[in-house]
Amino acid sequence: MKPYYDHDGITIYHARCEDVLPSIDPADVGLLLTDPPYGISHRSSQYWGNEVMDGDNEPFDPTPLLRFARCVLFGANHYASKLPDSRGWIVWNKRDRTKRTLPGSDVEMAWTNFVRDCRLFTKVWMPHTIRGEPLLHPTQKPVSLMRWIVEQWTEPGDLVLDPYMGSGPVAQACHELGRSYIGIELVEEYCAIAVKRLSQQTLDLAGGNA
Numbered sequence: 001m002k003p004y005y006d007h008d009g010i011t012i013y014h015a016r017c018e019d020v021l022p023s024i025d026p027a028d029v030g031l032l033l034t035d036p037p038y039g040i041s042h043r044s045s046q047y048w049g050n051e052v053m054d055g056d057n058e059p060f061d062p063t064p065l066l067r068f069a070r071c072v073l074f075g076a077n078h079y080a081s082k083l084p085d086s087r088g089w090i091v092w093n094k095r096d097r098t099k100r101t102l103p104g105s106d107v108e109m110a111w112t113n114f115v116r117d118c119r120l121f122t123k124v125w126m127p128h129t130i131r132g133e134p135l136l137h138p139t140q141k142p143v144s145l146m147r148w149i150v151e152q153w154t155e156p157g158d159l160v161l162d163p164y165m166g167s168g169p170v171a172q173a174c175h176e177l178g179r180s181y182i183g184i185e186l187v188e189e190y191c192a193i194a195v196k197r198l199s200q201q202t203l204d205l206a207g208g209n210a
Contacts, residue, residue, distance in 0.1 A: 001013060001015060001019065001020060001023070004188075004191045004195075005191070005194075005195045005198075007198075008175070009174075009175075009178075009179070009180040009181065010171055010174065010175055010180075010181045010183075010198060011180075011181065011182045011183070012165065012168075012171065012182075012183045012184075012185065012191055012194060012195065013182070013183070013184045013185070014185060014186075014188050014191045015184055015185075015186070016184075016186055017064075017163035017164065017184045017186075018064065020163075020182075020184050021064055021065075021163060021184075024161065024182065026067050026068045026069060028159055029068050029069075029070075029159050029160075029161045030070065030154045030155070030158030030159050030160060030179075031070050031071075031072065031150070031153055031154050031158065031159075031160050031161070032065060032068040032070065032071045032072070032073075032160075032161045032162075032163070033071075033072045033146065033149060033150065033160055033161070033162055033170050034065070034072075034073060034074070034161075034162045034163050034164045034165075034170070035074040035075065035139065035141055035164055035166060036060055036062070036065075036073065036074070036075065036163070036164040037060055037164070038060055038075040038078040038079065059079070060078070060079050060082075061079075061082065062076070062079060062082055062083060063082070065163065066083075066084075066113075068161065069113075069114070070112075070113065070114045070153070071111070071112060071113050071114075072090060072110050072111075072112050072115075072149060072153075073110060073111045073112075074108060074109070074110045074141065075108070075109070075110075076089075076109065076110060076111030077109045077111075080111065083111055084113065086111050086112060086113060086115075087116065087117065087118075088112045088113075088114065088115030088116050088117055088118060088119070089109055089110065089111060089112065089115075089118045089119075090109070090110040090112060090115065090118075090119050090120075090121065090149065091107050091108075091109055091110075091118060091119070091120050091121070092107055092108045092109075092110070092121050092122075092123070092141075092145055093106065093107050093120060093121065093122040093123075094106070094107060094108060094122075094123060094124060094125040095107075095124065095125075096124045108141075114153075115153070121145055121148055121149075123142050123144055123145060125142060136167040136190075136193050136197075137166045137167035137190060137193075139166070140166065140167055140169065141166075141169050142169065143169045143172045143173055143176075145169075146169045146170045146172075146173040147173035147176060147177060149173075150170070150173045150174060150177055150179055151177055154177075154179055156177070156178040156179065157178065157179065157180065158179050158180065159179070159180040159181070159182065160174050160179050160180065160181050160182075161181075161182050162181065162182070162183040162184070163184045164184070164185070165183035165184055165185035165190065165191070165194060166185065166190055166194075167190050167193045167194055167197070168183060168190070168193065168194025168195075168197050168198065170183065171183050171194055171197075171198060172194075172197055172198065172201055175198055175201060176201070
């Protein structure tokens with residue numbers, strides 16, 4: 001399959017992950033890091049049109065991802081019954097409850113099959129207000145969160161696989177840290193957004209504004 005984008009170690013496919021994953025050798029992948037649909041019929045906010053998220057209207061099956069030796073799967077508390085037991089979860093603390101009462105969870109959780117203990121990352125992330133980042137996707141995660149994960153559990157040159165790319169925060173983190181990356185995204189609009197983010201980042205780095 002021809003990539004949608006392939007430059008400087010970053011490869012993006014506009015495709016269903018089921019069509020691309022069989023061609024990827026797990027032995028080549030240093031880390032699978034992704035934020036898949038959770039299977040909860042999640043609706044975006046009114047800001048995004050209040051529509052059910054793509055692929056989220058049926059139960060999520062993580063089985064095809066488990067052939068990769070090192071996985072970080074966000075939202076896994078929603079489908080934990082389909083995963084092996086794990087002692088190592090990543091918890092993103094995203095709320096400042098001292099300022100106001102906010103809807104939704106205070107944290108988001110990611111299952112891992114290789115981290116030995118639970119780890120905490122804190123970055124306040126108010127609804128529709130992403131400090132220092134453009135709001136590009138209704139379930140967007142911070143680049144700083146993805147960069148923290150990639151930096152801790154991969155080495156420069158490692159390949160990071162992201163089967164549910166969204167707007168590309170993992171791609172951006174990998175580009176910043178010198179990791180190779182394969183991302184897969186079904187919605188072409190988000191592929192284009194991810195490529196634009198990478199292009200802008202390249203210009204910023206060239207100008208010395210990391």
